[in-house]
Amino acid sequence: MMNDIVENAMLDKLASLFPRSPLQLNRMQESDAEVVLPGTGTGSAIAVTIDSIAEEIATGLYKDPWLIGWMTVMVSMSDLAATGARPIGILISELLPKNCEKAFLERLQEGIGDACHACGTSVLGGDTNFSDELILTGCAVGTVEANRRLSRIGCRPGDLLFASGPLGKGNAYAASRLLQQRPASLTYQPRARLAEGEALAGIATACMDTSDGVLATLDQLMRLNRVGFTLDENWEQAIDAEAGNQARRLAIPPWLLLAGEHGEFELLFTAAAECESRLMARAGQIGWQPLRIGHVESNPVIRMRLYGTVQPLDTARIRNLPHATHGDVRLYMSSLLTMDAELRRKRDNIVTNA
Amino acid sequence: MMNDIVENAMLDKLASLFPRSPLQLNRMQESDAEVVLPGTGTGSAIAVTIDSIAEEIATGLYKDPWLIGWMTVMVSMSDLAATGARPIGILISELLPKNCEKAFLERLQEGIGDACHACGTSVLGGDTNFSDELILTGCAVGTVEANRRLSRIGCRPGDLLFASGPLGKGNAYAASRLLQQRPASLTYQPRARLAEGEALAGIATACMDTSDGVLATLDQLMRLNRVGFTLDENWEQAIDAEAGNQARRLAIPPWLLLAGEHGEFELLFTAAAECESRLMARAGQIGWQPLRIGHVESNPVIRMRLYGTVQPLDTARIRNLPHATHGDVRLYMSSLLTMDAELRRKRDNIVTNA
Numbered sequence: 282m283m284n285d286i287v288e289n290a291m292l293d294k295l296a297s298l299f300p301r302s303p304l305q306l307n308r309m310q311e312s313d314a315e316v317v318l319p320g321t322g323t324g325s326a327i328a329v330t331i332d333s334i335a336e337e338i339a340t341g342l343y344k345d346p347w348l349i350g351w352m353t354v355m356v357s358m359s360d361l362a363a364t365g366a367r368p369i370g371i372l373i374s375e376l377l378p379k380n381c382e383k384a385f386l387e388r389l390q391e392g393i394g395d396a397c398h399a400c401g402t403s404v405l406g407g408d409t410n411f412s413d414e415l416i417l418t419g420c421a422v423g424t425v426e427a428n429r430r431l432s433r434i435g436c437r438p439g440d441l442l443f444a445s446g447p448l449g450k451g452n453a454y455a456a457s458r459l460l461q462q463r464p465a466s467l468t469y470q471p472r473a474r475l476a477e478g479e480a481l482a483g484i485a486t487a488c489m490d491t492s493d494g495v496l497a498t499l500d501q502l503m504r505l506n507r508v509g510f511t512l513d514e515n516w517e518q519a520i521d522a523e524a525g526n527q528a529r530r531l532a533i534p535p536w537l538l539l540a541g542e543h544g545e546f547e548l549l550f551t552a553a554a555e556c557e558s559r560l561m562a563r564a565g566q567i568g569w570q571p572l573r574i575g576h577v578e579s580n581p582v583i584r585m586r587l588y589g590t591v592q593p594l595d596t597a598r599i600r601n602l603p604h605a606t607h608g609d610v611r612l613y614m615s616s617l618l619t620m621d622a623e624l625r626r627k628r629d630n631i632v633t634n635a
Numbered sequence: 636m637m638n639d640i641v642e643n644a645m646l647d648k649l650a651s652l653f654p655r656s657p658l659q660l661n662r663m664q665e666s667d668a669e670v671v672l673p674g675t676g677t678g679s680a681i682a683v684t685i686d687s688i689a690e691e692i693a694t695g696l697y698k699d700p701w702l703i704g705w706m707t708v709m710v711s712m713s714d715l716a717a718t719g720a721r722p723i724g725i726l727i728s729e730l731l732p733k734n735c736e737k738a739f740l741e742r743l744q745e746g747i748g749d750a751c752h753a754c755g756t757s758v759l760g761g762d763t764n765f766s767d768e769l770i771l772t773g774c775a776v777g778t779v780e781a782n783r784r785l786s787r788i789g790c791r792p793g794d795l796l797f798a799s800g801p802l803g804k805g806n807a808y809a810a811s812r813l814l815q816q817r818p819a820s821l822t823y824q825p826r827a828r829l830a831e832g833e834a835l836a837g838i839a840t841a842c843m844d845t846s847d848g849v850l851a852t853l854d855q856l857m858r859l860n861r862v863g864f865t866l867d868e869n870w871e872q873a874i875d876a877e878a879g880n881q882a883r884r885l886a887i888p889p890w891l892l893l894a895g896e897h898g899e900f901e902l903l904f905t906a907a908a909e910c911e912s913r914l915m916a917r918a919g920q921i922g923w924q925p926l927r928i929g930h931v932e933s934n935p936v937i938r939m940r941l942y943g944t945v946q947p948l949d950t951a952r953i954r955n956l957p958h959a960t961h962g963d964v965r966l967y968m969s970s971l972l973t974m975d976a977e978l979r980r981k982r983d984n985i986v987t988n989a
Binding site for chain 1: 636637639640641642643660661664665666667668669670671673680681682683684685686687689690693713714715716717718720723726727728730759760761762764765766767768770772774775776777779781784785786787788842843844854855858859861935951954955958962
């Protein structure tokens with residue numbers, strides 16, 4: 282009887298791929314809002330975040346429906362991870378083109394379901410409408426004990442800087458998809474660092490995910506904390522191997538894998554130097570190997586070794602480039618290469634002057 | 636320093652119109668996810684809901700940016716109301732056309748802010764991106780004691796049926812905006828019935844908001860509860876006066892104000908007959924006058940007095956009409972008028988046969 286109504290039938294079908302959350306009090310269709318018992322103690326706060334996947338689809342960065350579904354979940358879950366929160370679930374609003382094919386839609390839902398499974402969480406509910414463009418919005422909900430939450434603010438000069446994993450995959454993938462006629466078969470499947478975020482309670486002095494790329498993340502942390510960051514001389518060791526190979530094939534200087542706006546959804550975080558062994562011990566317990574990539578300085582500048590010398594970077598210019606180039610991918614890329622040429626020249630000048 | 640980054644400057648400006656929630660632990664930009672202390676006791680569940688405003692903008696139903704902002708908040712808050720939840724706040728994802736004018740954007744934010752103020756709640760955070768179309772998605776978060784939550788399921792034959800307020804405004808407004816060359820100056824500004832929803836704890840046996848129109852709501856309640864509804868003979872008294880006038884001007888039969896797909900965002904709820912005086916007493920305490928509009932029957936049919944006789948309605952056909960008419964507003968309207976003509980004819984047949 283329910284499925285006599287086209288909308289009910291559609292919702293049922295979309296939802297049938299997802300297991301229900303054991304914390305959810307209402308059944309499918311039973312409630313105007315989804316109701317969940319967080320199941321944690323008092324003093325526990327709610328963490329919520331919303332993210333739309335629109336430009337990534339419009340520009341062709343994400344084409345595979347499975348990846349679109351996967352990313353819809355992971356982008357929001359990564360925000361929970363950077364807050365140290367444990368997910369309760371996700372709500373998803375899907376705006377679907379009227380001509381959306383059944384097979385495409387099924388792969389999309391599979392991507393959503395697989396990502397939820399990987400995060401140990403569930404789709405709580407959602408909303409489906411038609412639109413000219415395919416647009417997905419995820420709203421992740423989680424809980425975090427107030428005294429265990431991570432924030433972007435709190436790092437101090439002398440703190441060490443870490444990444445939760447290898448860097449540069451987001452930009453390597455984007456360069457391949459957006460600049461190559463025949464994109465390389467690069468695996469791009471970020472996983473929200475939820476267990477890692479929870480493990481950082483009481484250790485990380487600041488934490489943020491790299492959804493907009495590594496240098497943009499450091500620039501934002503710099504502005505919020507009024508401190509600077511210097512990357513370790515061996516920063517190239519933190520570059521993801523596959524991403525590095527891809528950059529070589531495209532003749533892209535490796536530091537641009539950190540400069541581009543496409544994130545790898547790792548966590549960047551800081552910790553006091555005396556906490557390093559405690560961090561590594563706790564990480565070891567969950568089979569995780571954080572990468573030490575630099576340290577915090579009082580002077581609000583981001584510096585890294587490039588072309589033989591430690592150079593300050595104009596990260597404001599880098600972050601404003603997508604805006605300044607109006608979404609023109611090739612202009613964006615050539616502007617980054619112009620910056621690279623300037624940095625090489627600067628080095629040459631230093632060498633000449635010496 | 637923060638505002639050297641175009642994106643930070645934009646977010647700051649968008650957020651500056653909204654007061655922060657006193658429950659929010661993080662300040663602006665401080666956290667990847669927003670963190671809120673619900674501030675209620677244990678046993679309290681989280682209510683969450685997501686809704687996108689896309690078709691309403693694309694079809695021209697909502698043109699005024701203030702109304703678009705207002706509705707983005709109210710649509711989700713109304714879902715919380717129907718669950719008996721108290722709002723903690725809302726997250727909003729805004730997809731803005733690149734050529735969106737400053738004055739338009741400011742009015743949009745004002746609508747969001749005014750609606751939050753009217754609901755006694757706050758914008759917790761959000762996400763802003765560019766897109767070809769203007770699309771807003773709201774995700775409301777609230778809390779409800781598990782034993783006080785309202786659900787769509789639980790009504791029984793003999794229960795009375797109530798509306799939280801006058802009906803038909805959504806369809807009167809839609810008819811005016813979508814069918815008239817010069818739309819009438821009809822006020823359409825639904826308010827989520829939050830206090831009313833909270834007052835229904837322990838009284839309402841089922842509750843649902845009329846976001847898709849009154850008959851669609853009754854049809855859904857009928858399917859979920861496997862019961863029917865008969866409207867009181869004087870159902871026209873529950874029609875909003877301004878909506879009734881508008882229907883007369885457009886020569887639309889008044890029952891179509893209940894049949895159309897555009898909601899007034901009132902609550903429809905049921906209560907046992909012996910609870911009516913308790914309901915009215917509790918409603919009086921918050922200055923609220925629920926309207927009794929019908930009762931629940933065991934036979935799963937929706938019936939109302941039309942053209943001198945109580946007739947069963949094909950509500951599945953009514954609900955599937957938007958789908959069957961592929962978004963063609965005039966075809967949708969003429970299909971509804973065809974159904975009206977059939978009901979008149981049926982009456983005539985009955986009279987003739989008698």
